[in-house]
Structure formats: structure tokens, C-alpha cells
Amino acid sequence: MAGLRAKQKADKIRRILEAATTLFREQGYDSARIEDIAEMAEVSVGTLYNYYQNKGDILVASVAMEVTEVLEGGVRIVANPPLNVGQALRILVEQYYDHSLVYLSKEMWRTAMAISIQQPETPLSRRYTQLDGQLCAQVVQLVETLRARGVVRPSIDAQAVGEVFFNNLNMMFIEFCKVDAMSLEELKARVNAQHEPIAALISTIKTVSA
Structure with missing residues (x-):
């Protein structure tokens, strides 16, 4: 029962x-x-x-549903990533972005972000921050996996570099939500262009970007 x-x-x-x-x-x-x-x-x-209790709770729960599915998809990528830093990062980030509008519109994302900023001590805001932390941890885990497999230099601080990648992809997603005319393809292209130089710097394998 x-x-x-x-x-x-x-x-x-x-x-x-x-x-x-x-x-x-x-x-x-x-x-x-x-x-x-x-x-x-x-x-x-x-x-x-x-x-x-209210629509704000429902909205944040919708964000949680979105992020949960995104994280589940990311688990498979992190477990067996391409052995190319730029390519692996691009696949993970694009999986995040491609799923971002399945349940939520840009307006809904803007509202959820505003709630989390305007009411920082509420359970809603803490839940939103927690979800961001889970996504960031997954990006860090990808860098750690690639380092363990020898394609990221051993001296690299995976935590710090993963946070840099996440902070950038997150900030660019905020810009995407602010600009209704920006397409997902433009967002992905811009973020990939920003990540590629960093990926090349930390990689042990010097290859031409795909």
C-alpha cells in the first residue's frame, strides 16, 4: 500500500x-x-x-524537475566522456541547454531567478541555489574524470576549473534568458567559443578543435 x-x-x-x-x-x-x-x-x-504553498513553490519545483532530468542525462556523459576536453565539455553543456526550455520558457526562468535573488533566505531561494550547486558539481566531476583518464593535466585544480566553466555557462544562460531574440544555437556557439581556449590550456592532448 x-x-x-x-x-x-x-x-x-x-x-x-x-x-x-x-x-x-x-x-x-x-x-x-x-x-x-x-x-x-x-x-x-x-x-x-x-x-x-503558492505559485513560487510550483515554479521552483518545475525548475527542480528540469534540473533533475538534466543531471540524469549528465551522469551518462560524465561516466564515459569523449577523451577530448573541449568536446566532452561541449556535449555536457549542450545537453544542459537543449533541455532548458522543455518545461520552462525564458519568462519562467527569469521569474525563478528573480525570486531566488529577491528572497535569498527563503526555502525557494535556497532550493534554487542548491540546484545550481548540483550542476556545478557535475561539471567539476567531468573535469575530474578527464584528469583521471589523462587528458587533463595532473596539476590542474579540477574544482576551480570546473567552477569557472560552470560560472560561465550559467552567466551566459542568464543572458540568454534576458534576450528573447537569442536562440539556443547562438547561446551554444558563444559558450563553446569561450570554453575552447580554456579547454586547450588544461588539456594534455593538443588537437585541432572539432
Whole structure:
């Protein structure tokens, strides 16, 4: 019975988040109503409030759903990356970016970012920061894996370099969300161009960039 209840709860949460992200896209975050989210998700308003206190909670939960799936995809890349620093980094970063608009629009990302900055001591903001930390840790892990396999110089501080890569890809994603006209392909091209020189500097294998 416990397993069935957990499955039913997970199903309700998934329906709520999918309904919310659909309405946030169609109507805008500010215009979407809790009542309409509940109706689309086929749950009562009371049931929705059992899981989320407000729309901000739902939005951050949607970000968490997004990041969880991104991290799962990243695990496979980090476990068996191409033995070329620039290529491995590009594949991981592009996996992040390609998934970034599956559930959330640029407007929704901007709102989530604003909430995390405006209310830094709230559980929502701490959760957002935690998600960023998990992504950063995965980039660091990629650099550590490549160093262990001999394609990153042994003297390189994988933690510091991984943080540099993540901070850059994260800041560029913020710029992407701020500019509605910027495409994902432009974002990926710009970040790859910025990462390639650093990748070349830390690599033990001097090759022409792919």
C-alpha cells in the first residue's frame, strides 16, 4: 500500500507541475491561477496546497524537475566522456541547454531567478541555489574524470576549473534568458567559443578543435 500511495503522490505532483508549466507558458506566470492549475491537473485546490504553498513553490519545483532530468542525462556523459576536453565539455553543456526550455520558457526562468535573488533566505531561494550547486558539481566531476583518464593535466585544480566553466555557462544562460531574440544555437556557439581556449590550456592532448 505504501508503494501505491507513493506512486499516486508522484503522479499527482507530476500532473500539477505539467499543468502549471503549460499554463505559465500560455498565460504568463503572473496571470496563471492556482485554481486553473488544479483543474488542469485534475486535483482539488486543497490537494494542490498540500504540496505547494503558492505559485513560487510550483515554479521552483518545475525548475527542480528540469534540473533533475538534466543531471540524469549528465551522469551518462560524465561516466564515459569523449577523451577530448573541449568536446566532452561541449556535449555536457549542450545537453544542459537543449533541455532548458522543455518545461520552462525564458519568462519562467527569469521569474525563478528573480525570486531566488529577491528572497535569498527563503526555502525557494535556497532550493534554487542548491540546484545550481548540483550542476556545478557535475561539471567539476567531468573535469575530474578527464584528469583521471589523462587528458587533463595532473596539476590542474579540477574544482576551480570546473567552477569557472560552470560560472560561465550559467552567466551566459542568464543572458540568454534576458534576450528573447537569442536562440539556443547562438547561446551554444558563444559558450563553446569561450570554453575552447580554456579547454586547450588544461588539456594534455593538443588537437585541432572539432
